Amino acid sequence: TMEALGIEVGMAILNGQKSFTEHPYISGMFKGMEVDMVPCFAVSSAEKIKSSVDRTPYHARYILNNTDPAMRDEMRLMKKFMKGIGTYGAEPHVRGFSGYLCEIITLYYGGFLNALKAVAEWKEGVKLNFGNGEGNFSRVAMIFYDPVDGRRNVASAVHVDTLSRFITAARRYMESPDRRFFFPNKREPFDEKGIRARLDIRGSTLISVSFRRPNVLDDILHSQIWKTESAIEKRLHYYGFDPLRSVHSVTEREVIFVFELATNQLSETYVHEGPVPWVNNADNFLKVWENNPYGAPFILEGRWRxxxxxxxxxxxxxxxxxxxxxxxxxxxxxxxxxIRDHDETIEHVDKAILTEMLDPRYPWEN
Incomplete structure (x- = not known):
């Protein structure tokens, strides 16, 4: 089978480690560089692929056939810019721009600076098409129809936050070009004293939630991390704890979510909203709460409460x-x-992600 042959060839050349996506592949070192050797089917057209990696030869061919060395340098500039601002990569932990997407954005606009000038005017829902694309895609931040397969959105992995960062970086760079967009300065995390001082100023409190790290592939893990962070944050909102920001980190043993809350301790009571007085179930609401120890129902802004x-x-x-x-x-x-409380979180959690939470400057601002 192709799977077995791909693994055999990959191990013979790289003598590396077996990994998985849609199917197994080999990761290893070749002439001092990290390399992934991924088997694919030789299909007659990109529309007849059996796995997503089967498009890759068509992508490479398209770029080579439609660019000259100067344009490829422009594409390299775009990729370095994306890496510098933290938006490079379609992996779930980045939710950003793949290398191929960087290339076709640069090609579409005719160069790196032309692309940034255009990106500075983008907004959510931007749609790019070399002319062969068709169909709609729901719940995506942007669309770029694949020039080798017009049914596919190359930008499907891009999250609206990553898109927003790219737009912001493009605007700032066009206003004031700086090498830090390509080579950001290393950020020194706050020490414990600095973290506590900033939290005191904000009047907020921290709580962290740790799970044992599941034994799954990194891409699967990071997809579940985003889902979990969102789920906990929504539940905190629902019960009135007002999360301000959240971050996460992954260690060998655990996945840690940190939430900055307006408060960690709420009052004994809250105002529960009921129906408008003129509907049939209004009387049922009054009956349910007629012996309420915290007081009788009352009308406020046209509803029982x-x-x-x-x-x-x-x-x-x-x-x-x-x-x-x-x-x-x-x-x-x-x-x-x-669960770790405020003090335990400050003591236990990596200071770098707490710094990211409390001082969320972008890489080019360091």
Whole structure:
């Protein structure tokens, strides 16, 4: 089979490590460079692919046939710019621009600077097409129809946050070009004293949620990390803890999510919203709450409301009690959750991601 032959050839040349995406491939070193050797089917056209990697020879051929050495240098500039601003890569942990997407953006606009000038005017939903693209794609930040397969969106991995960063960087670079867009300065993380000082100024509190790291491929892991972070953040919002920002990190043993909250401890009660007075179930609402120990229902802005006891006052307790209902990634084990409070989070979590949370400057601003 192609799978077995690909592994055999890859191991013979690279003597590397077996990895997986849609099918196995070999990663290793070749002449001092990290190389992935990925087998693919030789298909007669890009429309007849059996796996996504089968398009790669067509992508390479398209770029070589439609560029000269000068344009390829422009593409290299674009890729270096993307790496410098932190938007390079379609992997789930980046949610950004693949190398091929960088190339065709540069080609579409006729060069690096022309592309940045155009990108500075982009907005969410931008659609680019060499003329062969067709069809609509839902829930995507941008569309670039693949010039070798017009049914495919090359930009499907791009998240709206990554797109926004690219647009912002393009605007700033066109206003004031600087080598830091390509070679950002290394950022020194705050020490514990600096972190506490900034949190004191903000009046906020931290909580971290750790899961045992699941034994899955990195791409699968990072997709589940984003899902889990979003799920916990939504639940914190739902129960009134007002998360301000969140970040995450991955170690060999655990996946850690840090949430900055407006407050970690809520009042005993809150105002529960009921129906408008003229609907049929309004009387049922009044009957349910007629002996409410926190007071009778009242009308405010055209709706019945009542003061009732909160289901949770403490964010950490809420997460532990709701763990199995949070909607986290399927390989994130709710039984492995560890909650760390404000002080424990500052002491335990990597200072670099806490710095990122508290001082979210972009790479070119360091």
């Amino acid at each position: 009542v003061v009732r006891k909160r289901p949770f006052r403490d964010a950490g307790n809420m997460i532990l009690k709701e763990a199995t209902q949070l909607g986290v990634g399927k390989d994130m084990n709710p039984n492995s959750i560890i």
